[in-house]
Amino acid sequence: MDGKPGDPDGLEVAARELERGGVSLVVGTALDFAGVIRSKAVPTRRLRSFAETGMGASPSWVVFCVDNGIAFTPAIGVVGDLRLRLDVRALRVIGDGMAWAPTSYHEQDGTRSALCARGRLIGVERRAVGAGLAALMGVELEFTIVAPDGSRLDQGAWAAYGMRSVVARRAFLVDLARTLEDAGVGAEQIHAEYGTDQFEVSLAPLPPVAMADTAILARVLIGLVADRHGVAVSFSPLPFAGGSGNGMHLHLSLARDGHNLFATGSGPYGITAEGGAAIAGVLDALPALLPVYAGSVVSSLRLKPGSWSGAAACWGLENREAALRFLAATSGNPHGANIELKIVDPSANLYLAAIGLLGSALDGIERALPLPAEVSGDPAQTAESARLRLGAEPSAALDRLASSPLAAALFGPDIVAGAVAVRRHELTTLGDVDPEAVTDALRLAWS
Numbered sequence: 001m002d003g004k005p006g007d008p009d010g011l012e013v014a015a016r017e018l019e020r021g022g023v024s025l026v027v028g029t030a031l032d033f034a035g036v037i038r039s040k041a042v043p044t045r046r047l048r049s050f051a052e053t054g055m056g057a058s059p060s061w062v063v064f065c066v067d068n069g070i071a072f073t074p075a076i077g078v079v080g081d082l083r084l085r086l087d088v089r090a091l092r093v094i095g096d097g098m099a100w101a102p103t104s105y106h107e108q109d110g111t112r113s114a115l116c117a118r119g120r121l122i123g124v125e126r127r128a129v130g131a132g133l134a135a136l137m138g139v140e141l142e143f144t145i146v147a148p149d150g151s152r153l154d155q156g157a158w159a160a161y162g163m164r165s166v167v168a169r170r171a172f173l174v175d176l177a178r179t180l181e182d183a184g185v186g187a188e189q190i191h192a193e194y195g196t197d198q199f200e201v202s203l204a205p206l207p208p209v210a211m212a213d214t215a216i217l218a219r220v221l222i223g224l225v226a227d228r229h230g231v232a233v234s235f236s237p238l239p240f241a242g243g244s245g246n247g248m249h250l251h252l253s254l255a256r257d258g259h260n261l262f263a264t265g266s267g268p269y270g271i272t273a274e275g276g277a278a279i280a281g282v283l284d285a286l287p288a289l290l291p292v293y294a295g296s297v298v299s300s301l302r303l304k305p306g307s308w309s310g311a312a313a314c315w316g317l318e319n320r321e322a323a324l325r326f327l328a329a330t331s332g333n334p335h336g337a338n339i340e341l342k343i344v345d346p347s348a349n350l351y352l353a354a355i356g357l358l359g360s361a362l363d364g365i366e367r368a369l370p371l372p373a374e375v376s377g378d379p380a381q382t383a384e385s386a387r388l389r390l391g392a393e394p395s396a397a398l399d400r401l402a403s404s405p406l407a408a409a410l411f412g413p414d415i416v417a418g419a420v421a422v423r424r425h426e427l428t429t430l431g432d433v434d435p436e437a438v439t440d441a442l443r444l445a446w447s
């Protein structure tokens with residue numbers, strides 16, 4: 001759209017254009033630390049106000065929990081008011097009379113809030129640029145179609161990656177493809193996954209903030225289209241106990257002066273010294289950052305060996321059991337060499353997860369860490385499999401996040417305390433509940 005922040009007349013003009021185009025409601029989304037998409041909406045006439053003044057939101061918005069409880073911390077209480085400001089540069093018309101844009105949290109004096117995960121990711125992206133690195137990130141969104149009440153749909157038509165699965169859900173998929181195209185999301189694939197009624201939408205690589213914004217838009221649209229077809233979607237990391245998990249795998253490529261750090265060096269598969277250091281940094285930080293990537297009470301149920309969720313703290317070429325799958329530069333890989341963090345799931349706050357991945361890669365480069373040994377087979381079969389295992393002790397992982405100097409540097413102490421508090425709330429309220437009951441309770445929590 002034409003209106004730019006600081007161009008008030010432009011925003012007034014843009015609002016009138018949107019109204020003429022049938023847009024009556026402008027919705028801004030914000031992710032809380034539990035990974036739930038929260039929103040504020042205004043009549044289109046109020047576009048400028050949403051972008052410039054922002055709409056009020058209590059600081060507690062960032063620590064809302066999956067059950068809508070609030071995990072207060074010493075710094076995040078009932079007093080105070082933040083302003084949610086719409087980033088109109090990312091605004092898209094999404095149909096059904098609505099337009100959407102991401103928001104950032106600001107203080108009342110206009111400065112960006114220390115609790116704003118999106119603002120922090122903007123900072124980390126700038127840090128990469130300042131270090132002479134071009135970072136691109138891609139994301140894969142897995143989800144499961146369910147009945148509106150969260151129960152299973154008819155399963156008779158399902159085959160893993162099956163053509164008959166596509167035929168059975170074609171009305172939804174065709175509408176989804178068109179809706180994603182109309183909103184400019186840039187989906188690269190829309191396909192049936194392994195689990196019953198599980199699908200995946202993968203998005204083209206973008207700079208980190210744009211990637212996270214676009215992924216949230218895609219999730220909103222997937223839910224909107226599902227609703228049009230009388231179904232719902234589960235973005236739970238494990239919708240049904242004993243079934244297939246939903247990942248939100250994050251890809252990262254890094255280039256210096258146009259040279260891909262994972263393809264133009266003399267290490268294995270062409271990995272450069274800096275590329276190896278980036279891989280080492282990401283792996284080194286994994287134990288501490290795990291709750292940022294896959295921290296919900298159902299995430300630990302997904303992170304099991306043999307589920308392609310990458311539950312082992314290692315890397316390997318095309319290794320789907322490794323937390324970091326390495327994708328080499330080949331003619332079959334149009335986006336070039338990159339690393340895929342497979343442990344990330346849809347309960348993550350994607351801004352925080354992107355900060356973790358990019359920030360720990362930059363940390364590895366700054367410390368010039370050596371590339372760790374590759375694990376080329378199934379990590380569960382190696383002698384050190386117990387040491388590599390991720391996700392087994394969620395409470396200990398929260399302690400590691402709370403005391404991690406890297407996490408404090410990347411996210412700031414207030415975000416770390418808030419992120420730990422929402423996950424502790426889940427462990428306290430649902431940690432002892434059996435897998436059937438907890439997957440039932442949270443099936444639609446991230447929808």
Ligand SMILES: NC(=O)CC[C@H](N)C(=O)O
Pocket residue numbers: 142194244245246247248302307308309310320342
């Ligand atoms: N194709 C795949 O890689 C499946 C991934 C798996 N669904 C997960 O939980 O991450």
